[in-house]
Amino acid sequence: MKSTFAISLLAAAAAFAAPSHADKLDDIIASGTLRCAVVLDFPPMGMRDESNTPVGFDVDYCNDLAAALGVKAEIVETPFPERIPALMSGRVDVGVASTSDTLERAKTVGMSIPYFAFEMAVTANDKSGIASFQDMKGKTVGATAGTFEAIALEKQVKEWGEGTFRPYQTQADVFLALSQGQLDATVSTSTVAQSNVKTGNFPGISVVGKAPFDIDYVALFTNREEYGLINYLNLFVNQQVRTGRYAELYEKWVGGDLPSLTVDGVHR
């Protein structure tokens, strides 16, 4: 009798002690902090200002998301190849890291609807004689490892069957190699190309034209099974556009024609 009582007491205690199921959205709200993976080597999306503070479109976007959730934003710097390990090991909650929403990647992580769209531009070393995308055939070209344009360019070089493709670890290394003449040309997002040429840190290079790759839609990402959070992210992206905040941030960091985030002829 005594033991039955003890067992039922234990069972009751266990029932209270067992955590009620909280999803990631709950966890973020409860913890009071939203930890965003942001690439800070990708101006103007993510970079550091003179006082070494993270700034950029993605940084502002993370701050907006945190404000919407009513929590504090924490920017976690993650180079491109380390975005997924950072998420999987629980160091970050959400990626606001200009991540292209490829189907291959969506098998591993959960993607929101696109929050930004890039066009690709060719930047060439002035001595290489490259004046268009087609001129890159047979040359030494490169891009930042782990990006949409790197994957597309590597595929293109294989298709051409001549020339070499080299991925570098950071955007800065790509432009350094390009400026030194180690690379003849690179494909990068036009925003990155313009802002790097403008800095004057990399003499002897110019943007020579567009690359005929698909528009690179980038999404926020989190764990694949966190439907609650993904739903929230989708609505958040929608609201950013609806309230004009997207246009405001675009004007602040990039400028020019606002890229549309919708595709004609399909539901979403």
Added chain:
Amino acid sequence: MFNYTFQWKQAMARLPQMLDGAIVTMQVAILSMVIGILLAIVLTMFRLSGIRILSAVAKAWVEIARNTPALFQIYMAHFGLGSFGLHLSPFLSILIGITFNNAGYLTENFRGALKAIPDTQTRAARSLGMGAAGAFRHVVLPQMLRISFLPMTNQMVWAILMTSLGVTVGMNTDLYGVTQDLNALTFRTFELFALAAVIFYVITKIVTLGARLIAARLFRY
């Protein structure tokens, strides 16, 4: 906190590509060792030569190779030389970087080995009518290589592992580079890097066991 479903099949499907990468890794490691040993012998002779400028060269080489990160040495081979207009391919940059490192460490190994060979042997060789060079080549050098054989194996393992630094200079054909390329494509980070780690482990294990077997056969007294 760690919730992730491992998809080993996806990673295993990429195994052939990664093994191709492992071959390139071995090419770099073996070449860098062969050239590194030859350079280290030359540097050791510089040290022994008693000519001040030559021993200074050897000393500077060893100091820089041993006291700066290998990553820095490889980066300098690519971007450092690049800023002077000397453009090396990623393969050559990593090869030169690792060879530089190997030669520095091996020279130091050889110095240790030389200390284990009594001076009297050189004197005995000279008294038999051998020249200084002949005594070094026929008496000292073989013993030096024998004594430092196992430390050399160590450096070989180190060279294999250092190839993973090639990604910083745009290398994408070695094991680590291939793995990182596949990671960008699929985001299957954990499976791919676990597989790469296993391949690295197996390679280095084969190298160390093989070296021990060779040593047991060659160096029986």
